[in-house]
Amino acid sequence: MDDAREAIANDPYCARLGIDLETLDAGRAVTSLELDESLCNFHGTPHGGAVYSLADAAFAAASNAQGKTALALETNISYLAPAAVGETITAVAEETHAAGRTAEYDVRVSDESDDPIATFRGRVYRPD
Numbered sequence: 001m002d003d004a005r006e007a008i009a010n011d012p013y014c015a016r017l018g019i020d021l022e023t024l025d026a027g028r029a030v031t032s033l034e035l036d037e038s039l040c041n042f043h044g045t046p047h048g049g050a051v052y053s054l055a056d057a058a059f060a061a062a063s064n065a066q067g068k069t070a071l072a073l074e075t076n077i078s079y080l081a082p083a084a085v086g087e088t089i090t091a092v093a094e095e096t097h098a099a100g101r102t103a104e105y106d107v108r109v110s111d112e113s114d115d116p117i118a119t120f121r122g123r124v125y126r127p128d
Helices: 002-009 012-017 048-064
Strands: 020-025 028-034 071-079 088-099 102-110 116-125
Touching: 002 020, 002 048, 012 048, 020 048, 028 048, 048 071, 048 088, 048 102, 048 116, 088 116
Parallel strands: none
Antiparallel strands: 020 028, 028 088, 071 116, 088 102, 102 116
16 A cells, blocks of 8 residues: 555645545545635635535545555535635545446545535546
């Protein structure tokens, strides 16, 4: 899992956004993102795409944690509350179902008070 952790922790897209890999275990990952003005939309609030990217990073990390390639089949997100500029938000991804070459993950995005910001669900396919 060390090789997978290093690869996931050095993802160039996540680095560009400022997404950090906090925890990585088999089927579980935690990512975090400090929301600054560069991640805001034209309303001056954190962009939904930044929240989605954080959740997707946790999903990708959890599903690839054991070093087997996992490719996203589908994802969806529900935004529950706005995030605030200056806060660090966290995404926790957990495998909820695995069968054959597919698996499903639930991701919870929350703010610093552990209040929910979004829920995300994703399914992966493992070709190997």
